[in-house]
Amino acid sequence: MAGEITQKVNPPHPKGGTLRVDNVYSQKDHQWHFVKSSYRSKKGKFAKYTLVAQRNINLIHGNPGRTSVQVNSPNLAKLFREVLNGTWCEGVNKVPPTFDSDILFHTRPYLSLKLSQEEAREIPDAQVVDDIKEVITFVDDFYGRDTLSIESLHRNGEITYDHLWTLFPPGCFIIQQSGILGEPQALKFSSGRYVEQRHGEQKFYAINATLINYDGDCLGWGEVQLEIPSFNETKAIAALPTLPLKFHPNESQLRDNLMSRGKKYLEFLGMACKEHDGMGVEMVFEVEKWVEKKFYAKGRIMVDPAAYKMKLPNCELLKPKVFNTIQPDDVPEEDLVFCNHRVLGFSFAEKKWGSFAVSMIGDVMWDAAASDRLILSEKRRRLISDLMRGHESKETGFDDIVRGKGKSLVGLLSGAPGTGKTLTAEVVAELSKRPLYVVSAGELGIEVRDLDKALNDMMSMVHRWGCVLLIDEAEIFLRKRQDGQIHQNALVGVFLRRLEYFRGIIILTTNRQQDIDDAFKSRIHFKFHYSPLNESGRLAVWKNFLPEIPVADLRSIAHFEINGREIKNTVSLATTIARAREESLTVETLRDILDNFTSWEENGD
Template sequence: MEFSGEFKGPRAINTFDIYPLKYHKDPAAIKDKIVARGKRFAVLQGMQFKFHKGIAFQKDRKGRAVRINVNSRVMIDPATFRRMRPNYLFSSIQSPIDSRKEEDEDAEHEPEDSEQDSSCSEKESSSSDSESGDDSTHSPERGQRVEPIREPRGRTFSDDNLLLASPVVLGFSFADKLWLEFSVSGLQDIEYNEGAFESLMLPEKQKDIVQALVESHKFDAAKGIDDVIRGKGRGLISGLHGQPGCGKTLTAESISEMLKCPLYAVSAGELGTSAARLEVKLNRILDVAHSWGAVLLLDEADVFLEKREVRSNAEDLRVDLFLLTLLCQVHDIQRNALVSIFLRMLEYFQGILFLTTNRVDTFDEAFQSRIHLPLRYSELTPKAKKAVWKVFLEAVRKTDSAAAVAEFTDHDLDALSRRQLNGRQIKNAVRTAQALALREGTKLGLEHVKKVLDVNEEFSRDLKGGTGYTDAMRSYT
């Protein structure tokens, strides 16, 4: 073993960062630990939906590791990782034999999360968790699902093989929206909330329809009728519209829990506002979402669902109005391009997609025929709000302790349910009231909740032109 460092005088060999295993004080325990980790690595082959808790990392353009704390659900998928990031600098014990100085210099000028696949990805140094195969660097045809690579049954690895297994696996973090290297020891099975769908405050008729549609699409997709053009219109697109805090996002989350599949939540900001960027990003997202069998949620999708418009110039417009109209036309052309691209790409998506919006009145007519399941979310009734209060108070009892929450009578809950609150506001009120109770060292009770709600109502009155609003306006004069 070579050593390139310098030191003065004799030094114990086990004080170095790296030294032979036989000089460790307990080599058998170290070997058993690494073998156990290798067995976990062997189980994580192909695509695996897991929960990761701990430190993950990614390499920057110069090969330096950037550490990221990830406590969320992740998809382990080395093949798709290499396809989506073909220029990623994988760790290697020895430098590649072929010289790639010019390519490395070019890579420094490329974006870290490259949007383009490249044939050079086949030359990248491979990690020990590699899913080998020439096809892994090419995008599948739209609608073609990527199946996980399965090893032959009964294949076993010797302890010497397991000692060489990689301590990390490649995958994607849904919370951070990053392709990362995850520690094998930080991965664990997912605990699904199987009662999430039942907690939805939807009419039973709507819940039955939603459950039937998503389950049939997930488990009996082959029995569904096809379009005249093969592979077209085989997705399940649901439009969720209504006031904020009424359960639109929770619907997609609870369905992913019920189906035990990933939830890939995307905001309009991630897709961008230019037509070129939208097409690249959306194509990429639809690709991996279908490959993983994920439920795709596009939150606040108003910008992509708005009506396309064409403005006409009047001959008698003045110059300033003409320029204003011209700018409006340019804006309309850009927005029309976004809507057209969005429509075209959704036509061939074969997965489950939920679109949430608060402005259904601005929907483009073309979307109406493409939405298989439109759901309207009305303001929560007092009965529904009472149920929501019970759900979040019970959640505090489970996470903290039953003794940490005072008893809320039906009369107390009825009084709270008469307040003008949505589901999100109720959750925030319970969370803030819990913090107050913890600070005071007392049980969470009705007085804590009322104190929080009174402060929130003062803020609401100020927003509607109350005393605080008047005082704020005077400060500008």
């Protein structure tokens, strides 16, 4: 039926006037029928019309729906395509253009300007003048009763739910005040509609808008959907979850911040190790659906949207899908504000893939003096530094006879817990300016097939990122093979094969240095054994953690026989207590904790 109307009212150039029709859905025959509106056109029943205003009415529900406008005038079609260019306004490029009547309300100021310009010409085009006047007349008649109240609301910075649509002309700059990460997001408004929910759910105003996103493959514009829940009475525009930028109380400052953030975002399209301190977002499956969940991520992260997509190709965090691609160097400066507020990557501390707020990401400050924290002889410290420098040159030098082998640096650290094995791995990472990827043997699995896949996936990513890989408690993979131990021997074989082809720095820790398979001995480049800390070693650890406390005071607690990890935990607990008491950390607080610890070990209470 809509096609028949189009044929009847789309002559080479209409004679003028506006036809109003209702497109009514009948429950009787389940068909849509065009019915002349109760409003009678001034141009008469049989005129060829400049505009056709079509209101949809579903008799099942009874209430009138939205009104769409079909523009039959070539002059008006050109003007609307000009003003709506780049706004992705649905229907403007149809022949003839057909779109929501609210577009006319938003474009009235532009049409008034065009009318004034045309009338000011030496020889105005009478047809253009008549066509524009026809639209303006329709707008004033159709919205006349509401226009004054709308203008008054806007002047006072207020709005009603029914008039939300008046805030959002096509292509306008809007702000989502804060998402799950508490960050503002700038978008270009595309379209909006009121949604009536069934089953008692709250109705809302749905917004389609676009932003600049990198989805792991392409950079460009993608569309997202936002909602403004219904509300009663009037509401401050600045209090809306999404609003036009011009109504934001700190418009100028916000625009500057968004511009700076956009420039930063374009630096994160590739792969980069960064520092992060704040909340990240991951996808978690709950009650038959995937939902966004926050997690705290402090420390090193790897920004890598492409790797995220390889790992989780169907994840919702990749959205919005890019439909209009653009090269990074071609992003206009004024569009930088529309860049996504978060990037995809991996948190090394939490071992989670997620999205991270651009504003919470900073550069890594590598610790060149990291080796000073090791309780090692100067000879061993120097050896570690030399190995790191030597490995850097080896990566571009000698290869094994079999291509792909021989470019790893493998270290084995043995000793009791808390003696400095993990700290050594951290120092290796700092000196080589690489992120540290830590995994325990238990996380890799003990089934042969699971282990092989886990090692392959992990080592591929570690190689991609250039990490130092630390596999803690690796004795299950290093244990001597014995006759009859088929499963254990298979685990060792899988690990040995993966180790041979690994390209990078890998450090293994074990508490069982005497139980290592002979095949590993020729593949390990350096081995350190860590004895339990003596009193002087413990004093050195205390000094590392608490340089502000006098050495004499620290010496008074160095006799407590605890390991390095326990010293770290004691300092953390004492710091928490001092903060709660609003006082400085003292050796007395440390001694109280240590006395309690000793009492528990001796008495079990």
